[in-house]
Amino acid sequence: MPPLLSLGVFGLLLPAALMLAEDPPLDCVPRKSVPYHSNNALLFREESVFNYSTMLLREDLDLLLVGAREKVFALDLRNVSKNITSIPWKVSQKQVADCGKKGKDEQTECKNYIRILHKMKDGKMYVCGTNAFDPACRYMSYADRNLTLTDTDEDGKGKCPFDPFQRYASIMIEDDLYSATSMNFLGSEPVLMRSSSSSIRTEIKSSWLYDPNFVSMAWMPESQKSEDEDDDKVYLFFSETAVEFDCFSKVAVSRVARVCKGDLGGQRTLQKKWTSFLKARLDCPVPGSLLPYIIQDSYRWCDSSLPPAHWKECIFYAVFTAQPHTSKISAVCTYRMLDIHKVFSEGKYKTPAIVETSFIKWVVYTGEVPRPRPGACINKEALTMKINRTLDLPDKTLQFIRDKPLMDQAIEPIGGRPVLIRSGATFTQIIVTQVQASDGEKYKVMFIGTDQGTLLKALDRKDGEMFIIEEVQLFNSPQPVKILKFSSETGQIYAGSDVSVVQVAPANCERSSTCVDCVLARDPYCGWDSEESKCVSLSSSQRAIIQDMTGNPSLCPQVHVEPTKLSFRPGEKFELNCSSPSNLAKISWTRDNLPYPQDRVFTPSFSANNEGLYRCLSVEKSKSGDYKTTVAYYLVSVDSRDLRTIDTVDPQARTAGSTNAGLIVVIVLLAVFILLLLTWRFWKRYLPCKWGKEPQRNQETLMRNGNG
Template identity: 60%
Template sequence: AMCLLQYLSIFWILHSALVVEGESPLSCIPRRTVPHHRDNGYLFREEGVSNYSTMLLREDLGLLVLGARGSIYALDLGNISHKKASVKWDVTDQQAKECENKGKDPQSHCKNYIRTLHTMEDGRMYVCGTNAFDPECDYMSYADGKLTLEKKAEDGKGKCPFDPFQRYASIMVGDDLYSATSMNFLGSEPVVIRNPAGIRTEFKASWLQDPNFVSMAQMPESDDSNEGDDDKVYLFFSETAVDYDFYTRLVVSRVARVCKGDMGGQRTLQKKWTSFLKAMVDCPVLEFQLPFIIQDTFLWCEPQQPWKSCLFFAVFTPQSMALPLSAVCVYSVSDMSKVFSEGKYKTPEPVKTSFVKWVMYSGDVPSPRPGACIDNAARKLGITQTLDLPDRTLQFIRDSPLMDQVILPKDGKPLLVWRGAAFTRIVVNQVQAADGEKYHVMFIGTEDGTMLKAVNYDGEMFIIEEVQLFQPPEPIKVLKFSNVTGHLYAGSEFGAVQIPPANCSRSLSCMDCVLARDPYCGWDKTTAKCTAVSDAQRELIQSVKQGDTSLCPHPAPVKPVNQSMEVGGNLKLHCSPPSNLAKIRWEHNTLPLSPSTRFLFLHDGLLIFNASFADAGRYRCLSVERSNTDNYTTTVAEYQVCRDSCAGSGQGKALLPEAQRGGPSVVGLQAVVGLLVVLLAALLAWNLWKGHLPVPWRCNDKSGAGQGANQALSQQGGHNSSVTQQQTENKPLVSGADNGRSNNNHTGGEVVFSAAQDENVSAKVDLPSMKYIDDESEI
C-alpha cells in the first residue's frame, strides 16, 4: 500500500508540473526584477542582534516597535534607520543554564526571542518573549524618548510559545489577549486561549491535531446586526486532518472562530470555548492535488463598509517542495460566516475496522445551535450567556467542532500562482488609479528575501516587479503596511527594511512607464517623468488594464554608437531587454539577424565571432513587448560597426591584438634580435658545460631522468584545453539613481544607449581561448 502511495505521489507531481506548464496565465513572472541596493529603502540592524520578526505599528506615536532576539527597538516610522530608543531583555545566566540542562541549544534556543507585541487601551504595550524556553510577559511604555519595561514578569505560558521557531498567533481585543500557541515545554499541548479569563480549547485531537498557527483577526459582527450577534475572532492554521482516511498523515488548512463574549459552560466545557468551530480552507491550484498549506493572511475591509464586504487574502505553499509553486487565494468573510452559522457538521462514527470515520451529521441539531454566539433567539429562550447553555448543545460541540463544508476562494480559483521561491507573508493596499477605479495591490514576501508586487485586473494577474529586500537572501518573517506613511516594513533574521510601495522613477520613458501597468504611477507629459499618481498635479498617461501606449509621445531617435572591429576578431554589442516580458530582436542593415555559429544571442547583447568584412554596417537592437492591446517595438540600442576604426569610437576594438605600426626602425629591431640570439647561445653553452642540461648523444643514460621528463612533457602536452566563455555581470538597479543603464530598467526607445558613457557598454570581450586560426598547420 505504501509503495502504491509513493507511485501515486510521483504521478501527481509529474501531472501537476505538466498542467502548470500548460496554464501559462497561472504561472506569472514579474515584469521587472530589482536587485538589492541600499537605495531601495531604509535598513535597520544592529551587530550581534538577529531575528527581527515581531513588529508593532504605533502610528499614534510615530513609531515602529521592533522585537528581535533579546532587544526591543523604537524606530522612527518615517525612517526606521533612525533609532529613537531601545531596551534590552536578555535571559539571566541561571535561566540559560536551566534551558541548556533541559537539552536545548544554548546559542539558538536559550535566548529571549520577542514574540508578542500589542497595544493596550491605556497606551502601554504588552510584550512577551520565549525567555529560554520559559515564556514571560511584561508591560512596556514609551515616554520622553525612552522605552521602559515595568519588570512585572507575568507568566507567559499560553501567551507566547516556548520554542522560538514555532509558529504562533495572537491578537489584543480591548485588554483581552487571544493567543494560539503551545502550553508546555515539549510543544505537545496546543491551545487557543483568551486571557485573563483563561477560556481555552479542549486537549482533544478533534479540536486541534498538531496545529501550525498562522494568524488571527477580529470581526465586528455585532455592528448593525439584526440578530443581536456577537463579535468574532478568526484563527487560521494548518493541522493534521482527523477527518481524512489516508495511509499517511494529511495536512490541511483550517479557519476557526470563537465568540468574543464566550465565558465557557456551567458544567460541561467549564473554562472551555462553547463557540469553537472550524472548517477546512482550500486553495485549489491544480487538479488531483494534495491540499496547499496556508502560510499567512491579510484582512482587508473597505472603509465605511459593513464587515460582510471584508476579504481575507491568504498565501499557500504545497505540501511537497518538489513542486515549487505558491498561490494567493482570497476569501469572503460573509462566506465563512455563512458556513459556521448555517452549514452542516461532521461527526465521528465508529466502523467495524476499529477506527473512527468522520461523516456528515444528518440527525437533529440541538437548540440553541451548537457553536453559535448568544443572539436574540437565545435570549428569548432565557439564555443570556454561555453559562446558561444546555448540556446537550455543549456535548455536541465538544464532540463535533468540525464543519462539513469546505470554504472555497472567490471565483473558485486562486488569484495568483507563482513558480519560484515560496511565499511567506502578504499585505494588501488599495490604490485609486488614474482611471478612477480602485485596485488591490498585493505585496508578497518570499523565502528568498524578495517582495512581489502584483495586481489582479479583471481576472488577469499581473506581477509588476520583484524587489530584493535582503542581501544575503533571508526569508521575510513579518510584513506590515502603514496607512500613515504609506510605506511597507519587512523583517527577517538579518534586519528590518522600509520601502515605498512604488518607485516610479525606475521608468525613464513613457512606454516603459505605461507598460509597467502600475496603478501607483503614470507618465507626466509636461515634466517627461514617470510620476506617482497621488503627487500628480496634471492628468497622467496610464493604462493599467490594457497597457496601451498609443497616447505616449513619439520617442526621440536613438543615436548610433560607433563601434570598431577587426577582421578575424570577436566583437560584442551590448543590449539588455527593458523588462522580463520583452524579447530582443537584432537587425543588420535593416534585415533580421538570426543566431548562427558566428552570431551568439546573449541576454545582454550580441556576440560576433571571427568577424569578416561583411559584418560591418548598421546593427539595431529592438525590444518587443506584448500587452493586451498590441506588440510594442522600440529601439534599445543602435551601432555603426566599422572596419579597422570609426571616427570618435574610442572603444570597441577587435579582440585579437593589432600589429604595431610606426614603431622602431627595422635596422634597430634586427640589432636587438641579434643580441638576444647571442645571449641565448651563450646561456645554452654554459648550461651544457655545467651539466645542467642532458647532452643529446647520451642515449645510454641509465638514470631515466630524461625519460621521465620527456614523459611528463608528453602527458602535459596531451591534455585538451577547454573553451570557456565569460559571463557578463548584471548591474544592480538603483532606485532613482541608475540613469536607466542596468538590466530590466531601460527606457525603451527614448534614452540614447551611449557606449562612450558607460564603461560596461564596451565592445571588448576577453575570450583568450576563442582565437582565430589562419594557419592550418596550427590545427
Template identity: 55%
Template sequence: MHQLLPLCVFWLLPLALMLEDKTQLDCIPRRSVPYHGDNAHLFHEEGVFNYTTMLLREDLNLLVLGAREAVYALDLKDISRKVASVKWEVTKEQKDTCKNKGKDPETECLNYIRILHKTEDDRIYVCGTNAFDPECDYMSYADGNLTLEKKGEDGRGKCPFDPYQRYATIMVGNDLFSATSKNFLGSDPVLMRSSPVSIRTEFKNSWLNDPNFVSMALMPDSKNSLDGDDDKIYLFFSETAVEYDYYNKPVVSRVARVCKGDVGGQRILQKKWTTFLKARMDCPVLGSQLPFIIQETYHWCDPSQNRRDCLFYAIFTSQSDTSDWSAVCAYRVSDINRVFAEGKYKSPVHVEMYFVKWVTYYGDVPVPRPGACINNKAREANIYTTLDLPDRTLQFIKNRPIMDEVVLPVGEKPVLVRRGAKFTSIVVNQVQAADGGKYHVMFIGTEKGSVLKAVNYNGVMFIIEEIQVFEPAKPIKILRISTVTGQIYAGTDFGAAQIPLATCSRSSTCIDCVLSRDPYCGWDKTVGKCVFLSNADSELIQSVKEGNAFLCPDADPVKPVSWVTWPGGTLNLSCPSPSNLAKPRWELDNTSVTPSAHLQLLQHRLLILNVSVSDAGWYRCSAVERSTTDEFTTIVAEYQVTVDIAGSGRGGQLLPQAQTDGPSVTGLQAIVALLVVSLVASLACNFYKGHLPLPWNCGKKNRDQTQGAFDQEAMNSRVIDPEAQRPAKAENKPLVSATHGNGNNYSAEVAFPAVRDETDAPSGNESLQFIDYESEL
C-alpha cells in the same frame, strides 16, 4: 486496451488543464530590481538577531521592533534611525536551567521577543520566550525612552516556549487571544483567551491535532449589527487531518472561529470554548495532488463597504519537497461565515474498537445552533451568555467541531500562482488608479529576501516587479504596511528594511511607465517623467488594465553608436531590455537578423563571430513587449558598424570610431600638449647634466672608447708573461656592441669584464672604462 483509455484520460486531464492555463502559471515579474543600498532603509545592530516581531505605532511615529533580547523604537519614516531601545536578557541562572533541560544555550536559551501589542492605556504588552520559560511584561514609551515595567507575568499559553515554533496572537481591548503550546514539550496546543475569564480549547485531537498556527484576526460584527451579533476571532492554521481514511494522514489548511463573548459552559465545556468550529480551506492549484498548506494571511476591509465583503488574502505553498509552487488565494468573510452558519458537520463513527471514521452528519441539529454566537434570537429564548446554552448543544459541539464543507476562494481559483522562491508573508493595499477603479496591490515576501508587487487585473495575474531587499538573501519572516507613511516594513533574522509602496522613477520612458501597469504610477506629459499618482498636478497617462502604450507620445530617437572593426574579429552589440517580458528583435539595414553559427542572438546582446565585410551596416535592436491590447516595440539601441579592410592585420581588434570634435577631444589635446612639453624639458635637463650625450658627440665618444680598447689590448700583448706559452683561455674584450633581440630597432653597448685566468689581476683601465660606460648609460 479499451480499459486503459479511461485511466489515461484521468491522468492526462490535469496535465491538459495545466497546459491550457500555462500563461497563468508562468507569471514572472515584469521588472527585476537587484539589491542596492538605495532600495530600502535598513536597520541592524551588531550582535542582535531575529527581527521578526513588529508593532506599528503610527500615533507615536514609531516602529516598535522586537528582536532577540532587545526591543527597538525606530523612526517610522526612516527605520535606519533608532529612537530608543531596551534590553531584556535572560539571567545566568535561567540559561543554566534551560541548558540542563537539554536546550542549546547559545540559540534556544535566550529571550526571543514574540508578542508586541498596544493596550487601551497606550502601553505595549510584550512577551518573550525567556529561555523556554515564557514571560510577559508591560512597556511604555515617554520622552524618547522605552521602559520595561518588570511585572513578570506568566507567559505560558500566551507566548511559545520554543523560539522556532509557529504561533498567533491578537489583542482585543485588553484581552489577549493566543494560539500556541502551553507546555515545555510543545505537546499541548491551545487557543486561549487570557483575561478576564481564561478560556481554552478542549483536550481532544479532533479540536487541534499537531497544529502549526499562522495568524489571527478580529471581525467586529457587533458594530452596527441589526441582529445583535457578537465579535468573532478567526484563527488560521494547518494541522494533521483526522477526518480522512488514509494510511498517512494528510496535512490540511484550516480556519477556526470563536466568539469574543464566549465564557464557557455551565456543566459541559467548563472554561472551554463553546463556539469553536473549524473548516478546511482549499487553494486549488492545477496539477497538485496534495493540498497546498497555508503560511500567512492578511485581513483587508474596505471601510466604505459591508464587513461581510472583507477579504482574507492567504499564502499557500506546496507540501511536496519536489515542488516549488506558491499561490495566493482570497477568501470572503461571508463565505467563511456561511460554511459555519449553514454547513453540515462531520461526525465520528466507531467502525471498530480502535478505528473512528468521520462522516457527514445528517441528523437533527440542536437549537441554538452549535458554534453560533449569542444574538437577539438567542436572547429571546433567555440565552444571554454561553453559560445558558443547553447541554445538548454543548455536547454536540464538543464531539463535532469539524465542518463538512470546504471553504473555497473567490472565483474558486488563486489570484496569483508562481514557481520559484516560496512565498512567506503578505500585505495588501487598495489604491485608486487614474481610471477611477480601485485595485488591490499585493506585496509578497519570499524566502530569498525579495518582495513581489503584484495585481490581479480581471482575473489575470500580473507581477509588476520583484525587489531584492536583503543581501545576502534571507527569508522575509514578517511584513507590515503603513498607509500613513506609504511604506512597507520587512523583517528577517538578520535585520529589518523599509521600502516605499512605489518607486515610479524606475521607468524612464512613457512606454515603460504605462506597460508597468502600476496603479501607483503614471506618465506626466508636462514634466516628462513617471510620477506617483497622488503627487501629480496634471492628468497622467496610465492604463493598468490593458497596458495601452499607444497613449504615449512619440519617444525621442535613440542616439546611434558608431563602431569600427576589422575582418576576422568578434563584434559584441548590447541590447539592454527594459522588461523581463520584452523580447529583443535585431535588424540589419531594416532586415530581420536570422540567428546562425555566425550571428548568435543572446539574451541581451548580438554576437557576431569572424566578422566579414558583409557584416557592415546599420544595426537596430528593439524591445517587443505584448500587453493585453497589442504588441509594442521600443527601439533600445542603434549601431553603425564599419569593417575596415586596411586594418586586417590587427587581429580583429574592435574599436569605437574616433571622435574628432567635442569638449572631451579638446581636453585630450591639451593633455597631450602638456606631456610633450614636459618630455622636451626633461630631455633638455638630462642633456645639460650630462646624463644623456648630445647627438653630435655620440660618434666621437664611441670612436674614442673603441680606440682606447684597442690600445689597451696592444699594450697587454707586449707584456712578457711567465706563462705566455700556455694557450689563452678567452679573448679579452671589455666592451661588446650588442643588438637587443626584442624586436626594437635600436642598439646598445653592453660592458662585460674581460674573461681571464683566476691568477690574472684585473686591469685598472678596464675597470675605469667599464664604470665610465655605466655613468654614460
C-alpha cells in the same frame, strides 16, 4: 473506506500529485527583477542582535516597535535606520542553565525571543518573550524618547510559545489577549486562549486541534449592523493534520476557526472552554495538484473608504505552499468574509463514526441539530430562548460542539482558483494595499514576502489576469521574510528577517526610464509625466499623466531615435549589445530593416560585410496587444582612416576590439624600431666616415702585420 484500500488509493494519487505539481499550467514571472543594490531601501540592524520578527506600528508615536532576541527597539517610523531608543530583556545565567539541563541549546534556544507586542488602551504596550523556555510577559511604556519595562513578570504560558521557532498567533482586543500557541514545554498541548478576567481556551483534544501550525488571527466586528444581534468574532488561520481524510499517511490541511468575543464557557460542560469554537477546511486548489496546499499567512482587507463598507464585504488574502518535500510552488487565494460566515452559520457538521472495529471515519452529520445552534454566538435566537450568555447554554448544545467542532463544507476561494501562482519560490508573508489609478478605478496590490528575502509586488486584477509588477531583493543575502507591515500614515512597507529590518516604498517609479516602460509596468502607483519626461508617482504629480492599466503604451508620445554611429577597423571584434527592458519582453534584431535571425550581433573579426543599420527590438505582450519598441539602434561602418573610434552608447561592445588593435600597433612600432637600429649598426661598421684617411690606415696595418 478500509485502511488498506485507502492506503492503495493514496499511494496511487501521491506520485500523480507530485508529478503534476512540478509543472503547473499557471505560473507568473515578475516583469522586473530588482537586485539588492538597487532597492532604494532603508536598513536597520544591530550587531549581535538577531530575529527581528515581531513588529508593532505606533503611528500615534511615529514609531515602529521591533521585538528581536533579548531586545526591543523603537525605530523612527519614517526612517527605520534611525534607532530612537531600545531596551534589553535578557534571561539570567541560572535560567539559561536550567533551560540547558532540559535538553535545549543554550546559545540559541535558551534566550528571550520577543514574540508578543501589542498596544493597550492606555497607550502602554504588552510584551511577551520565550524567556529560555519559560514564557513571561511584561508591560512597556514609552516617554521622553525612552522605553521602560516593568520589573515583575507575568506568567506567559498559553500566551507566548516556549519554543522560539514554533509558529504562533496573537491579537489584542480591548486589552484582552487572544493567543494561539502551546501550553507546555514539550509543545504537545496546543490551545487557542483568551487571557482576561474570564480566561477561556480550547479543549486539549485532537478533534479540536491536531498538531497545528498557527499562522495569524483577525477580528471581525460582526455585531455591527447585525439583524440577528450577533456577536463579534475572532478568526484563527492555521494548518493541522487532517482527521477527515482516509489516508494511512498523515496529510496536513489548511483551516480557519472562529470563536465569539463574548464567549464565557459553559456552566458544567465546557467549563472555561470555548462554546463557540468551530473550524472549517480552507481550500486553495492549485491546478495540477491533488494534495491540499498549506496556509503560511493571511491578511484581512476591508475597504476603508467612507462610508465604511460592511464587514461582509471584507476579503482575506492568504498565501499557500505545497506539502513538504513535494514541489516549490506557492499560491495566493482570496476568500469573501460572507462565504466564511455562511459556512459556519448555515453549514453542516462532520461527526466521527466507528467503522470496522476501531477505525474512525469522519462523515457528514445527518441527525437532529440542537437549538440554539452549536457554535453560534448569543444572538436573537438564543435571547428568544431566554439564553443571555454562554453559561446558560443547554448541555445538549455544548456536548454536540465538544464532539463535533469540524464543519463539513470547505471554504472555497473567490473564482474557485488562486489569483496568483509562482513556481520556484516559497511565499511566507502577505500584505495588501489599495490605490486609485488615473482612470478612477481602485486597484488592490499584493506585497508578498518569500523565503529568499524578496518582495513580490503583484496586481490583483478584476479580470483574473495574474501579473507581478516586480520582485525586489530586500536583503543582501537570501533569508526568509518573517514579518510584513504597512503603515497607512507613512505609506511605507516594513519587513523583518533574522538579521535586519528593511523599509521600502510601495513604488519606485524612477525604475522606468521611458514612457513605454512606465505604462507597460501596469503599476497603479506610477504614470508618465510628459512635461518632466519621467515616470512619477501619481500622488506626487499635479499634472495629467499617462497611465493605462491594460498596458497600452500607444498613448505615449512618439520618440524619434537617431542611430548610434559606430566605425570598426577590419579585423576588430564586432559586438552590439542590447539589454531586455523586462523579463516578459522578447528581443529581436533587424539589419537594414530586414529580420536578423540572431539573438545578438557578434563576430570575432569585423569586415565590410558587417556594415549596415542594426536595430534591437523589444516585443512585450499586454492585455491590449503586443508592443514593439526600439531598445538600441546602431549605424555600423568601416573605419579606414585611422585608429580613432567614435564614442558609443555602450563602450563595452568595443573593448575587446580596441584592445586587439592597440596590441597590433605596439608590435608594428617595435618591429620598425628594431629594423632601424640594426640598419644603423650595419652602416656604422662597414661604411667609411673619412674617405681620405681610411685606405692609408688599412695599408699601414697590413705592412705591420707583414713585418711581424
